[in-house]
Amino acid sequence: MIRVKKISRPKEMTLSERVYLLEIAKGLSVTINHFISNLLNPRKIPTIDYPDVKRPVPARFRGRHRLTKREDGNPKCVACMCCPTICPALCITIEAGEHPDPKIEKYPIRFDIDMLRCVFCGLCVEACPVDAIRMDTGWYTMPEKSRDDLVYDIEMLLSD
Amino acid sequence: MPKVTLNGKELEVEPGTTIIEAGDRLGIHIPRFCYHPHLSIDGNCRMCLVKIEGVQKLLPACATYVDHDMVVRTDTDAVKKAVKGVLEFLLVHHPIDCPICDQSGECYLQDYYVQFGLYKSRFPLKNKIHKVKVKDVGGDIVLDAERCVLCTRCMRFLREVTGTDELNIFGRGSHSEIDIYKDQPLRNRYTCNLADICPVGALTSKDFRFQCRVWYLKEGKSICTGCATGCNVFVHYHGGKVWRMKPRFNEHVNGPWMCDIGRFSYTAANDDRIEKPRSLEGEKSVVIDWDAAFYTANLKIGEVKRDFGAGAIAVIASPRSSNEELYLTKKLAFEVIGTPNLAFTPAVVADDYSDEILVSKDKTPNSRGAVELRIGPQDGGLDLAGILDAARQGKVKLLIVMGCCLGDLDDDGAGRVVSAVEYSINIAPNESAVSQATSLVLPSASFVERGGTFTNEAGRVQRFYRMFLPRFRAREDIRILADLGRRLGADWDYKNEEAVFDDMARSEPFFAGLDYRVIGENGSEAGGR
Numbered sequence: 001m002i003r004v005k006k007i008s009r010p011k012e013m014t015l016s017e018r019v020y021l022l023e024i025a026k027g028l029s030v031t032i033n034h035f036i037s038n039l040l041n042p043r044k045i046p047t048i049d050y051p052d053v054k055r056p057v058p059a060r061f062r063g064r065h066r067l068t069k070r071e072d073g074n075p076k077c078v079a080c081m082c083c084p085t086i087c088p089a090l091c092i093t094i095e096a097g098e099h100p101d102p103k104i105e106k107y108p109i110r111f112d113i114d115m116l117r118c119v120f121c122g123l124c125v126e127a128c129p130v131d132a133i134r135m136d137t138g139w140y141t142m143p144e145k146s147r148d149d150l151v152y153d154i155e156m157l158l159s160d
Numbered sequence: 161m162p163k164v165t166l167n168g169k170e171l172e173v174e175p176g177t178t179i180i181e182a183g184d185r186l187g188i189h190i191p192r193f194c195y196h197p198h199l200s201i202d203g204n205c206r207m208c209l210v211k212i213e214g215v216q217k218l219l220p221a222c223a224t225y226v227d228h229d230m231v232v233r234t235d236t237d238a239v240k241k242a243v244k245g246v247l248e249f250l251l252v253h254h255p256i257d258c259p260i261c262d263q264s265g266e267c268y269l270q271d272y273y274v275q276f277g278l279y280k281s282r283f284p285l286k287n288k289i290h291k292v293k294v295k296d297v298g299g300d301i302v303l304d305a306e307r308c309v310l311c312t313r314c315m316r317f318l319r320e321v322t323g324t325d326e327l328n329i330f331g332r333g334s335h336s337e338i339d340i341y342k343d344q345p346l347r348n349r350y351t352c353n354l355a356d357i358c359p360v361g362a363l364t365s366k367d368f369r370f371q372c373r374v375w376y377l378k379e380g381k382s383i384c385t386g387c388a389t390g391c392n393v394f395v396h397y398h399g400g401k402v403w404r405m406k407p408r409f410n411e412h413v414n415g416p417w418m419c420d421i422g423r424f425s426y427t428a429a430n431d432d433r434i435e436k437p438r439s440l441e442g443e444k445s446v447v448i449d450w451d452a453a454f455y456t457a458n459l460k461i462g463e464v465k466r467d468f469g470a471g472a473i474a475v476i477a478s479p480r481s482s483n484e485e486l487y488l489t490k491k492l493a494f495e496v497i498g499t500p501n502l503a504f505t506p507a508v509v510a511d512d513y514s515d516e517i518l519v520s521k522d523k524t525p526n527s528r529g530a531v532e533l534r535i536g537p538q539d540g541g542l543d544l545a546g547i548l549d550a551a552r553q554g555k556v557k558l559l560i561v562m563g564c565c566l567g568d569l570d571d572d573g574a575g576r577v578v579s580a581v582e583y584s585i586n587i588a589p590n591e592s593a594v595s596q597a598t599s600l601v602l603p604s605a606s607f608v609e610r611g612g613t614f615t616n617e618a619g620r621v622q623r624f625y626r627m628f629l630p631r632f633r634a635r636e637d638i639r640i641l642a643d644l645g646r647r648l649g650a651d652w653d654y655k656n657e658e659a660v661f662d663d664m665a666r667s668e669p670f671f672a673g674l675d676y677r678v679i680g681e682n683g684s685e686a687g688g689r
Contacts, residue, residue, distance in 0.1 A: 080259030
């Protein structure tokens with residue numbers, strides 16, 4: 001059952017409203033007030049000069065992914081496939097390879113994240129058993145000129 | 161007959177049945193590492209301890225026979241505590257590297273820890289004993305001694321099944337580890353079974369190593385196409401690709417095992433596939449659609465029949481085709497095209513290894529089927545050698561080849577024969593010298609993309625099942641043959657292999673009395689038996 005709420009509308013505008021001039025003056029006074037107060041008090045301006053200036057992101061903000069490294073610079077990732085398994089957007093592609101060091105044994109020769117599909121849910125970070133993937137870069141703007149550039153590969157993810 | 165009461169469920173068993181077998185029959189899973197139904201009993205892992213009423217101590221269920229009116233419980237606190245304790249000991253030196261272990265997802269240790277363990281480790285990490293990791297022990301096996309629970313299933317397999325006895329336990333106590341003797345790697349052809357029977361990740365397959373996580377894999381029932389033994393297998397597939405094959409128990413054929421050679425035959429479903437129908441125009445091969453392909457085939461067959469008579473056409477069937485496909489090929493040749501020249505490529509011996517356990521000399525899955533279906537020339541027709549000779553002399557004007565092989569010719573020879581024929585049609589799933597040289601190539605489905613039956617060398621008719629739709633633009637052979645037949649004027653209405661089988665069971669004496677729906681998962685013996 002659809003309920004219809006009836007709203008009363010003003011039947012006729014008053015004389016001052018019909019003239020408009022007074023209302024224009026009222027509106028302009030608000031604008032001019034803000035202009036003068038900002039001019040005298042620039043520190044209180046609520047806007048920022050984005051993108052030159054960016055707001056600090058909260059500590060638990062989920063930004064662009066990165067892969068963490070071991071002390072020797074190798075990726076911590078062991079290609080266990082937990083993140084592509086949990087990923088609801090199916091955006092992670094990993095190919096595992098045999099590492100020459102038997103203590104590492106398995107490592108990713110390919111680790112792609114398709115940023116066009118990623119929904120930034122953070123489940124990959126939760127699923128990772130070795131703390132290899134993090135979303136703590138605080139980076140949320142990642143425009144590129146082509147779709148291919150938005151599929152991040154392992155070098156890109158390891159670079160910071 | 162002794163009667164056992166297991167967790168309140170009663171079961172009568174024949175004398176000589178162990179408690180663990182009775183449990184399996186009742187659907188009560190008693191945890192186990194060393195027990196394997198097809199190996200001798202060792203009783204070393206102590207995971208299957210159960211409480212038997214009237215017996216003071218807990219007894220291993222795998223090594224205790226059911227006695228008259230035995231009352232057994234697997235769910236008492238004492239049993240749970242004992243199992244948990246055994247598990248804790250087994251995990252003391254375990255590296256817990258599940259993220260990089262291929263076994264994770266199908267590992268007994270993981271399952272039992274979740275089911276019975278769930279304790280906090282009391283053993284300091286630094287005290288763990290480290291053993292050999294990532295050791296190539298020969299065959300298709302990589303050894304990781306740290307993950308081993310010393311159940312000795314592998315040792316018993318090598319002693320009792322292959323008789324080669326390459327693995328043994330070295331060292332004592334906590335330092336015991338499984339290994340090969342110095343410089344004596346695994347040298348049998350059944351090594352992959354070790355990866356199957358290993359309950360943990362100590363022995364894993366090189367071929368499957370790091371390829372795909374097991375929880376992605378879906379399972380389908382099939383028949384190994386590696387040789388004429390026709391081992392029953394599970395095919396594990398994911399994303400339109402086959403990743404591995406595992407043996408499926410069939411007491412009449414392969415028991416619980418299969419050979420390494422057959423196990424790697426799955427690659428034919430993934431690699432070197434013919435993707436689209438194509439036609440050779442001059443030197444260039446042009447991709448065409450299926451309608452155009454059938455139109456061309458029909459036209460060419462008609463032309464040759466008009467100009468040279470049906471005797472100038474020859475058909476070579478493949479022992480890799482199913483019974484239904486062979487039957488339809490025969491019908492197409494004799495009844496629709498009307499040529500007496502029909503042959504099949506006999507046993508292709510690429511690797512002439514064979515043994516008494518499973519590997520057959522004949523490396524094709526259905527040559528017995530081709531023999532029983534009497535795939536061969538009619539009166540006055542040419543046999544395989546005759547067809548090949550006539551083709552070389554240019555007497556065969558149109559050659560239809562099923563599959564990738566032409567007798568025992570090598571690539572060069574096969575290519576020359578096909579090139580010598582004016583027009584040739586190849587229906588095959590994989591690229592080969594034949595498909596490279598043929599005028600018209602029709603891509604067919606691999607063994608996981610179609611269903612049907614194979615007849616193994618012992619005359620057992622066994623079904624293999626379709627797991628996914630044909631990849632690329634391939635089509636099932638039955639569909640290709642039936643469409644071709646219809647275009648050539650036959651009144652066939654075969655919708656699937658079941659309809660062809662019914663027809664075959666009616667007209668072929670070897671298959672008389674068989675029913676496609678009744679053959680079942682373990683196959684039926686054909687030939688009136």
